[in-house]
Amino acid sequence: xxxxxxxxxxxxxxGPTGLALACQLTRYGVGFVAIEKNGGVTPYSKAVGVHAxxxxxxxxxxxxxxxxxxxxxxxxxxxxxxxxxxxxxxxxSIGKGLSPYPYMLVxxxxxxxxxxxxYLQNHGGDILWETELESFSQNEKTVTxxxxxxxGESQLIEGKYLVGCDGPRSLVRRTLELGFSGSTFExxxxxxxxxxxxxxxxxxxxxxxAKEVFVAFFPMPGENRYRIVGTFPESKNQEEGQVVYEEIExxxxxxxxxxxxxxxxxxxxxYKVHSRRVNKFSNGKCFLAGDSAHIHSPAGAxxxxxxxxxxxxxxxxxxLVVKGLAGEELLDTxxxxxxxxxxxxxxxxxxxxELAAGSTWLMSFxxxxxxPPVAGFIASLExxxxxxxxLISQIGINYRNASLSEHTDDExxxxxxxxxxxxxxxxxxxxxxxxxxxxxxxxxFSKGEHAAACNEFMQSYGHxxxxxxxxxxxxVSEIFDKEDDFGIFLRPDNQIAFISEExxxxxxxxxxQSRHIS
Numbered sequence: 001x002x003x004x005x006x007x008x009x010x011x012x013x014x015g016p017t018g019l020a021l022a023c024q025l026t027r028y029g030v031g032f033v034a035i036e037k038n039g040g041v042t043p044y045s046k047a048v049g050v051h052a053x054x055x056x057x058x059x060x061x062x063x064x065x066x067x068x069x070x071x072x073x074x075x076x077x078x079x080x081x082x083x084x085x086x087x088x089x090x091x092x093s094i095g096k097g098l099s100p101y102p103y104m105l106v107x108x109x110x111x112x113x114x115x116x117x118x119y120l121q122n123h124g125g126d127i128l129w130e131t132e133l134e135s136f137s138q139n140e141k142t143v144t145x146x147x148x149x150x151x152g153e154s155q156l157i158e159g160k161y162l163v164g165c166d167g168p169r170s171l172v173r174r175t176l177e178l179g180f181s182g183s184t185f186e187x188x189x190x191x192x193x194x195x196x197x198x199x200x201x202x203x204x205x206x207x208x209x210a211k212e213v214f215v216a217f218f219p220m221p222g223e224n225r226y227r228i229v230g231t232f233p234e235s236k237n238q239e240e241g242q243v244v245y246e247e248i249e250x251x252x253x254x255x256x257x258x259x260x261x262x263x264x265x266x267x268x269x270x271y272k273v274h275s276r277r278v279n280k281f282s283n284g285k286c287f288l289a290g291d292s293a294h295i296h297s298p299a300g301a302x303x304x305x306x307x308x309x310x311x312x313x314x315x316x317x318x319x320l321v322v323k324g325l326a327g328e329e330l331l332d333t334x335x336x337x338x339x340x341x342x343x344x345x346x347x348x349x350x351x352x353x354e355l356a357a358g359s360t361w362l363m364s365f366x367x368x369x370x371x372p373p374v375a376g377f378i379a380s381l382e383x384x385x386x387x388x389x390x391l392i393s394q395i396g397i398n399y400r401n402a403s404l405s406e407h408t409d410d411e412x413x414x415x416x417x418x419x420x421x422x423x424x425x426x427x428x429x430x431x432x433x434x435x436x437x438x439x440x441x442x443x444x445f446s447k448g449e450h451a452a453a454c455n456e457f458m459q460s461y462g463h464x465x466x467x468x469x470x471x472x473x474x475x476v477s478e479i480f481d482k483e484d485d486f487g488i489f490l491r492p493d494n495q496i497a498f499i500s501e502e503x504x505x506x507x508x509x510x511x512x513q514s515r516h517i518s
Contacts, residue, residue: 002146002154007033008322010136010145010159012172014127015042016109017290017307018165019116023061024315026123028438030322033157035131035147041117044267045108045193048218048227049074049301052099053394053420056494057312060436063115064101070115071107072221076204082257088204095389099423100430104393106218109304131155133171136162136286143285161318162286165307168274170292176283182276182295182346188232189298190248192268196226198260208256215255228252228262229298273298277342281335287314294342302345305394310338316438316492320517325464327516337399395420399495406498406511412481417498421490422479426470432494440465440497441490442508445482447472460505464512465489
């Protein structure tokens with residue numbers, strides 16, 4: 001007899017995106033059942049870059065410090081051509097003053113998954129491992145999924161909502177008949193985790209630039225261990241199954257033009273890069289997140305981070321609706337915000353990828369001749385780092401044009417509704433330390449006291465939001481271009497809902513009611 005389990009949210013897939021969603025739902029006190037066809041968290045390194053925005057998300061789970069202790073901030077990038085060093089770029093604090101984490105953290109996907117899975121288990125949650133989705137259906141009230149475990153036993157899971165975090169070949173996406181258009185970069189790529197013995201110190205990302213290809217060596221924890229990523233030239237346009245590891249090693253040695261020895265290969269993979277996204281992130285009570293909704297080039301290490309960002313955006317909206325604090329209209333904003341973000345993501349990663357691996361004569365000339373000698377100087381310019389870091393680190397993701405952003409005449413132009421709250425310190429501590437409650441947040445900035453105003457606000461909206469009084473410092477004035485009192489109403493994901501010089505409980509109430517939140 002087939003058993004039926006009832007829950008709030010069904011999560012299909014427990015890679016980084018599914019685990020991130022499960023952690024966020026746990027944080028909000030929302031029930032879920034998560035299934036994963038594999039037997040546990042991945043043993044492979046796979047994605048290796050964790051960006052500042054992801055670490056800020058981890059911070060709300062009290063996982064950021066542990067993640068940083070487990071990984072290593074990306075430091076120097078050493079640019080090579082035919083074995084010669086052409087230049088160096090220091091990335092160790094490129095985002096200084098913009099985030100508590102002004103770098104990219106090198107931490108393998110396997111360790112990120114373990115970090116989140118441990119959080120789940122420590123908070124009474126778990127994953128149904130070795131369990132696979134067979135089919136699902138939905139009506140106006142529920143979604144019902146039929147799954148099968150490793151023993152061949154079927155089970156029905158009935159939820160209010162379903163989220164497909166089941167990767168690029170997503171059964172959820174195919175069942176929902178959502179488009180997945182885009183393109184494929186025909187060049188074959190390789191990736192390997194191995195020991196590399198050579199004359200260079202284990203202190204930097206090494207990028208070997210060439211006219212037709214590139215190969216990069218990312219330093220990993222362990223003696224002389226590296227993640228090696230590279231391309232085959234177009235003249236060797238084999239299919240993935242036609243290449244053995246020995247050919248990859250030979251290709252690395254030929255292209256790097258370095259005296260090196262590769263050994264102890266723990267994992268390698270071949271793939272072609274796709275750049276695709278869905279036409280819609282949801283259908284009825286079903287949603288997509290992570291690779292099931294968008295895939296793109298590895299340029300900028302955006303994939304795992306974007307999936308975690310999808311989960312972060314969706315979780316608080318699901319939580320409010322499941323708890324009866326918001327109408328289902330709120331869920332439409334997930335598609336509105338993350339679809340636009342996916343479009344921007346594909347455009348930016350395609351541009352970065354073309355610079356790194358494009359085979360046209362112009363891209364080859366820029367990559368090998370123009371870029372290396374000026375890269376270090378460009379990266380050292382504060383004006384440049386303030387543009388590059390928000391783009392790469394994802395702290396610059398904004399929803400300015402989305403319906404949850406209410407623009408007022410009190411915006412400075414530097415900071416607007418829809419932006420992530422800029423980073424600054426209060427009494428020597430990150431402002432984000434005050435924003436860990438899974439709620440909306442009202443920040444009242446003043447040179448005086450705001451305790452009474454906060455008390456009045458909490459009497460009306462304490463079930464939805466908290467209130468923090470913040471002193472206007474020189475740094476605050478600089479960021480927001482304001483000298484006098486003002487307030488900021490923040491969404492639970494720390495994106496700005498609106499800015500006003502005279503925030504009142506009535507203004508907050510009008511904002512929430514117009515978004516079907518009460």
